[in-house]
Amino acid sequence: MGELGFFLGLQVCQLEGDTFINQAKYTKELLKKFSMENYYVASTPMSTSVKLDKDEVGQIVDITAYRGKIGSLLYLIENRPHILFTVRVCERFQTNPKQSHYVAAKRILKYLKGTQNVGLWYPNDSSFNLISYANANYASCKVDRKRTSGTCQFLGDTLV
Numbered sequence: 001m002g003e004l005g006f007f008l009g010l011q012v013c014q015l016e017g018d019t020f021i022n023q024a025k026y027t028k029e030l031l032k033k034f035s036m037e038n039y040y041v042a043s044t045p046m047s048t049s050v051k052l053d054k055d056e057v058g059q060i061v062d063i064t065a066y067r068g069k070i071g072s073l074l075y076l077i078e079n080r081p082h083i084l085f086t087v088r089v090c091e092r093f094q095t096n097p098k099q100s101h102y103v104a105a106k107r108i109l110k111y112l113k114g115t116q117n118v119g120l121w122y123p124n125d126s127s128f129n130l131i132s133y134a135n136a137n138y139a140s141c142k143v144d145r146k147r148t149s150g151t152c153q154f155l156g157d158t159l160v
Helices: 024-033 063-076 081-091 099-114
Strands: 010-015 018-022 119-123 130-137 148-155
Touching (some): 024 063, 024 099, 063 099, 081 099, 081 148
């Protein structure tokens, strides 16, 4: 069958006994789909000064376009856990998105533009000790006090 190169949108690169998985091609296609190839690069997925809320007085945006962006970003979070929190925050406002939410989703895409080649590295010589971390914050969302939680698991030194 040969060496695995692409699988369900994941690029798999096997080098000298190590494996690197990323979604650079999908990210590039995503930026093209939303006409963001020529935008500037953001250094972080969300500004520290932004606190998203319901924004009752904000300008209404196209709900289909917003949901399309969020749905596309949700596909990336399995391989890019560093954007998980930001995408999940934006996901909360899919029923009634405003301009502030749309700008936050666009910033994630601008961040992805600069980090297209980021992925997960799996060295073959790491141990098989499974370590899991979990975190939950029950007070950070000022809108409805929904919890924000996350987990990550390491197999040896590698994030799975």
